[in-house]
Amino acid sequence: MKLVDKPKKTKTGQYKTNEEELQKLAGDHEIIGVILDYREATKLKSTYVDALPGTISKKTGRIHTSFSQAVTTTGRLASSDPNIQNIPVRTEQGQEIRRAFIARSDEFTLLAADYSQIELRIMAHLSGDEHMKEAFVSGEDIHTATAARVFGVATGDVTKEQRRRAKMVNFGIIYGISAFGLAQRLRIPRKEAAEIIDTYFAQYPAVKACMDGIIETARNKGYVETIAGRRRHIRDINTANGTVRAAAERYAINAPIQGSAADMIKIAMIRIEKLLRGKKTKLLLQVHDELVFDLHKDEHDLIEEIRKLMSEALPLSVPVVVDCGVGRNWLEAH
DNA sequence: AATTTCACG
């Protein structure tokens, strides 16, 4: 429709029509919003509404996923056939789908127990950064605390926009931040993004030192390690190609963070399995930082025991907070 | 079979 001067192309030469590109055209033609709505609806219908009923076991009347323990590069589990780790939750229509996941009978409810900000807490632990640790020890909202530091205002004066940006920066830290990546996410010039990152590292100096140290380890040993000792080998960490090397450095930084979180929840799962022996309550699912249980109505005392096992699975130098919720369906449990 | 898009953490 000639709405763009230089339309972006995919690597095979097709026009890019993903959400990010379409969103930029939202004000230029009324069809764009309609297409985005259509995309959302058809994605949910084909991937979940149409597909999941066919996966229900004839024998049990339930959906049984497969968890792979040796697939991901970081130590996370992967769920397939069907994937139950990507059940919708973000949009209204998505939430309707999540509501369909219910407890096994009237005697049960669903319990969702999830780690709060676990990857940033692991960053605080690995780096030992006093400012970041203090934010968690005092129970502050980490994104608000980061915003206050990066934008130089009091915690109470942090605006929504500042918090939103700080949240993006915190995510960036976990991913092995780059000025380009942050600039794209925040839709600001690369130079501004670079300044935000500089301020961030000035406020959390030990985080910067930790990230440099991880990269140094990768260069010297060829691999990085999680808290429990899982290794990820980092190819190309010493390559001359700057782009490839920068990517390798991001993998090196992300792997110990994402992987240590995976270590933690796996240790918790092993201990919880022992706790639940002989009980009616069953562990159903793991979704990276969350465990979902069929909780029997007479066993609600288990909630605090599960919370304790999860929060103490891999002790950190900051508090590990586990949020627990109970409901008739998976959406309500959150 | 490869690519693109998009669902989740």
Next chain:
DNA sequence: ACGTACGTGAAATTA
């Protein structure tokens, strides 16, 4: 100038 945020799996489309 290059060209990137990390980790997955499934459906639809393209080649």
